[in-house]
Amino acid sequence: xLPRLSFLIAFFISLISICQGQHKEIDAMLERANVxxxxxxxxxxxxxxxxxxxxxxxxxxxxxxxxxYRAIRQGMSQANYKELDPRIRKLQExxxxxxxxxxxxxxxxxxxxxxxxxxxxxxxxxxYYFKKSISWYLDHDMKKHTxxxxxxxxxxxxxxxxxxxxxxxxxxxxxxMQDESKIMKFITLTxxxxxxxxxxxxxxxxxxxxxxxxxxxxxxxxxxxxxxxHSLAKQVFNIEDDSLIIxxxxxxxxxxxxxxxxxxxxTYTTLGMAYQELGRVEKAGQYFEDRLSLEKDIExxxxxxxxxxxxxxxxxxxxxxxxxLERYHALKDSVFQKDVNQSIADLQSQxxxxxxxxxxxEQRKQRNVLFSALIVxxxxxxxxxxxxxxxxxxxxxxxxxxxxxxxxxIIQLKKENQLTRAQALLEGQEAERTRIASDLHDGLGxxxxxxxxxYSNIKSEVVALREMQSSGRVETMIDEACGEVRRISHDxxxxxxxxxxxxxxIEDLAxxxxxxxxxDVDLEILNWDEQIDKKKETFIFRIIQELSNNIVxxxxxxxxxxxxxxxxxxxxxxxxxxxxxxxxxxxxxxxxLGLNSTMSRVEYLGGEIDINTEIGNGTSVxxxxxxx
Amino acid sequence: xxxxxxxxxxxxxxxxIELMLSNSEGIQIVGTAANGxxxxxxxxxxxxxxxxxxxxxxxxxxLELSKKIHSQKLxxxxxxxxxxxxxxxxxxxxxxxxDGYLLKNSxxxxxxxxxxxxxxxxxxFDKKVLIQLMANTPTTKTRQSLIPKISKxxxxxxxxxxxxxxxxxxxxxxxxxxxxxxTHRRNLINKLGVRNTAGLVKKSIEFGLV
Numbered sequence: 001x002l003p004r005l006s007f008l009i010a011f012f013i014s015l016i017s018i019c020q021g022q023h024k025e026i027d028a029m030l031e032r033a034n035v036x037x038x039x040x041x042x043x044x045x046x047x048x049x050x051x052x053x054x055x056x057x058x059x060x061x062x063x064x065x066x067x068x069y070r071a072i073r074q075g076m077s078q079a080n081y082k083e084l085d086p087r088i089r090k091l092q093e094x095x096x097x098x099x100x101x102x103x104x105x106x107x108x109x110x111x112x113x114x115x116x117x118x119x120x121x122x123x124x125x126x127x128y129y130f131k132k133s134i135s136w137y138l139d140h141d142m143k144k145h146t147x148x149x150x151x152x153x154x155x156x157x158x159x160x161x162x163x164x165x166x167x168x169x170x171x172x173x174x175x176x177m178q179d180e181s182k183i184m185k186f187i188t189l190t191x192x193x194x195x196x197x198x199x200x201x202x203x204x205x206x207x208x209x210x211x212x213x214x215x216x217x218x219x220x221x222x223x224x225x226x227x228x229x230h231s232l233a234k235q236v237f238n239i240e241d242d243s244l245i246i247x248x249x250x251x252x253x254x255x256x257x258x259x260x261x262x263x264x265x266x267t268y269t270t271l272g273m274a275y276q277e278l279g280r281v282e283k284a285g286q287y288f289e290d291r292l293s294l295e296k297d298i299e300x301x302x303x304x305x306x307x308x309x310x311x312x313x314x315x316x317x318x319x320x321x322x323x324x325l326e327r328y329h330a331l332k333d334s335v336f337q338k339d340v341n342q343s344i345a346d347l348q349s350q351x352x353x354x355x356x357x358x359x360x361x362e363q364r365k366q367r368n369v370l371f372s373a374l375i376v377x378x379x380x381x382x383x384x385x386x387x388x389x390x391x392x393x394x395x396x397x398x399x400x401x402x403x404x405x406x407x408x409x410i411i412q413l414k415k416e417n418q419l420t421r422a423q424a425l426l427e428g429q430e431a432e433r434t435r436i437a438s439d440l441h442d443g444l445g446x447x448x449x450x451x452x453x454x455y456s457n458i459k460s461e462v463v464a465l466r467e468m469q470s471s472g473r474v475e476t477m478i479d480e481a482c483g484e485v486r487r488i489s490h491d492x493x494x495x496x497x498x499x500x501x502x503x504x505x506i507e508d509l510a511x512x513x514x515x516x517x518x519x520d521v522d523l524e525i526l527n528w529d530e531q532i533d534k535k536k537e538t539f540i541f542r543i544i545q546e547l548s549n550n551i552v553x554x555x556x557x558x559x560x561x562x563x564x565x566x567x568x569x570x571x572x573x574x575x576x577x578x579x580x581x582x583x584x585x586x587x588x589x590x591x592x593l594g595l596n597s598t599m600s601r602v603e604y605l606g607g608e609i610d611i612n613t614e615i616g617n618g619t620s621v622x623x624x625x626x627x628x
Numbered sequence: 629x630x631x632x633x634x635x636x637x638x639x640x641x642x643x644x645i646e647l648m649l650s651n652s653e654g655i656q657i658v659g660t661a662a663n664g665x666x667x668x669x670x671x672x673x674x675x676x677x678x679x680x681x682x683x684x685x686x687x688x689x690x691l692e693l694s695k696k697i698h699s700q701k702l703x704x705x706x707x708x709x710x711x712x713x714x715x716x717x718x719x720x721x722x723x724x725x726x727d728g729y730l731l732k733n734s735x736x737x738x739x740x741x742x743x744x745x746x747x748x749x750x751x752x753f754d755k756k757v758l759i760q761l762m763a764n765t766p767t768t769k770t771r772q773s774l775i776p777k778i779s780k781x782x783x784x785x786x787x788x789x790x791x792x793x794x795x796x797x798x799x800x801x802x803x804x805x806x807x808x809x810x811t812h813r814r815n816l817i818n819k820l821g822v823r824n825t826a827g828l829v830k831k832s833i834e835f836g837l838v
């Protein structure tokens with residue numbers, strides 16, 4: 001009896017310990033899944049599902065709920081509501097009446113249901129579940145769990161343009177999130193900032209923005225460069241929104257009233273970027289200036305100068321750009337100097353400490369202390385030298401840049417001068433060619449036709465003439481003359497271009513490359529629905545003609561891609577071959593290659609050209625031409 | 629009797645052809661016109677069997693007129709008589725339903741032969757033109773892929789964008805200006821029909837471009 005009893009006791013004890021062991025194992029699985037969530041979502045969900053199964057088997061309800069909840073939440077984005085709903089209902093049934101700690105899952109699952117329904121656009125039901133979840137939490141004094149539901153509700157109302165409700169939900173979410181963790185707070189604040197901005201509630205918008213920024217500072221070094229400012233703007237503003245600029249400008253008056261200038265700074269900068277994107281560089285510059293006038297600390301000013309420098313560069317206002325660049329470097333320098341002073345002070349105090357140590361331990365470790373002081377001193381010296389070198393380099397760079405800009409200015413002036421002359425020349429040339437071509441073709445060609453007609457008539461009348469040997473020769477000569485006239489006039493101005501526009505002319509060009517020169521041509525003409533200005537057509541044709549002539553003459557290519565793409569207000573030309581390529585610099589110096597005239601034609605049309613070539617590796621030329 | 633009208637903006641040429649056809653049996657010139665518009669009126673009035681048509685003319689050129697004749701389903705047949713020998717143009721005319729194509733230096737016999745053949749419902753092309761046409765049908769193949777061809781440079785830039793380089797870094801790496809990088813980026817966005825760089829990345833992965 002006794003052994004049996006003891007055996008039973010041992011069995012129960014081991015059972016309990018197994019269960020507890022399993023609990024631990026499940027907790028460990030949950031932990032593991034949590035770690036994996038960021039990098040490998042699928043595995044994370046798999047582990048959670050296994051944990052759920054294990055919890056079920058060992059009757060560990062809390063573990064089951066937690067793993068099921070996390071698995072569903074993590075897989076939410078690809079979830080199907082109809083499949084998921086019965087499962088969630090079952091889980092909710094299970095915890096009913098099992099105490100608040102477990103019953104709260106009912107509310108959590110309601111939140112999940114709401115979120116999935118929201119992304120399914122089943123708005124009414126989504127609102128119902130969010131409200132249900134909120135009311136459970138409020139009934140049980142767990143306000144902090146309601147903020148996510150309120151955020152989602154505000155998103156829904158925003159879509160429905162129900163701005164009063166949006167504001168209410170935003171404020172409630174803000175109130176609820178106060179006890180949340182820093183990260184949650186930051187995420188919530190971002191949503192609140194965005195929504196407040198969207199409904200034009202600029203006061204709250206500014207408040208949340210400032211709070212979010214201060215919070216983000218506490219995460220560590222994140223701000224103080226253009227990139228993070230940019231990404232902040234991306235999170236808060238809907239960049240795709242066409243009315244963004246108007247909204248931003250509307251927000252300015254109420255932002256001006258704020259004590260903290262950060263929202264205003266962000267707004268000015270975003271406006272500047274937006275205008276710059278639209279090509280309204282001057283307007284953009286004004287906003288960057290406005291921003292500069294608000295900046296108090298050195299970091300902000302430095303950033304403002306860098307924006308202004310880029311803006312002026314875009315505006316081709318070289319002297320002003322240089323001015324900003326210098327100021328930028330000067331400020332950077334002073335920040336740098338501050339850092340240096342700080343580290344020198346640090347080093348000095350280190351030395352002092354070392355000296356103290358030296359005094360204290362003089363008798364015992366004379367050599368060691370001397371040695372460490374020496375190290376500190378040499379560190380100091382090398383740091384000093386390093387600093388000097390860096391400053392020197394910086395000065396040199398500014399000087400070089402200044403020189404470069406001056407040089408560029410002179411080159412540009414020269415170029416502009418050349419350009420006006422070249423333009424006049426080019427235009428005259430095309431007009432002249434057209435005239436000569438039509439004279440030749442219509443005039444001389446017509447005359448020859450008539451001569452031949454008359455001649456063959458005479459020939460048929462006069463028997464003696466028909467029998468003369470030279471008769472055949474005369475006809476051949478007339479034919480040759482006709483062919484010659486055709487060739488010359490085509491070279492001068494292709495008839496197809498005159499008759500049927502650019503597309504057919506290019507198609508004929510490609511066909512010609514194929515049939516006459518046996519080069520495989522891949523021709524793509526995209527979005528070509530309406531005709532463009534005749535004069536432009538001629539120029540574009542000349543460009544393509546010249547480039548394909550080059551390929552035929554020099555490239556030794558087997559395959560050519562010729563692409564004309566018309567997008568919005570520009571034409572994009574791509575000519576690419578698999579030939580022998582060339583050295584661009586040498587080619588540009590040589591005059592006869594036709595590259596120079598191509599480039600001046602592109603310049604004349606206000607376009608851009610990019611020649612990408614390498615000896616032995618083909619040539620790829622892209623040309624963008626505006627057609628306003 | 630085959631009725632013919634001649635359409636050409638040069639009086640000399642019309643005179644020459646009239647002269648050539650004056651002694652030909654069974655062929656009668658019933659009218660002449662100096663451009664496509666005049667000719668169209670004349671065709672409606674006379675409905676000739678054959679139209680000898682020049683291409684390069686003011687007001688309405690021969691290409692446009694032949695298109696009109698075809699689309700209005702007029703019964704007159706068209707023989708092009710032109711100085712031009714651009715293959716693409718001829719292909720286009722044949723597609724539009726021209727029944728013959730002669731070069732302007734054709735002799736009397738050839739013109740007469742062409743008129744008689746076309747009248748009977750056959751086609752007639754200048755020998756030189758015919759050889760080219762036969763050697764080159766079907767016409768230039770146009771690529772039929774889902775997306776336009778991506779250039780070498782665009783490919784380079786796409787790769788660097790995927791490597792998360794900024795435009796400035798790309799410019800430095802490829803020794804081109806920042807503006808050029810931005811232009812290529814814009815071209816890529818247009819070519820792939822996306823709205824921004826994120827879309828670019830997505831599409832390029834989707835189509836396995838890099």
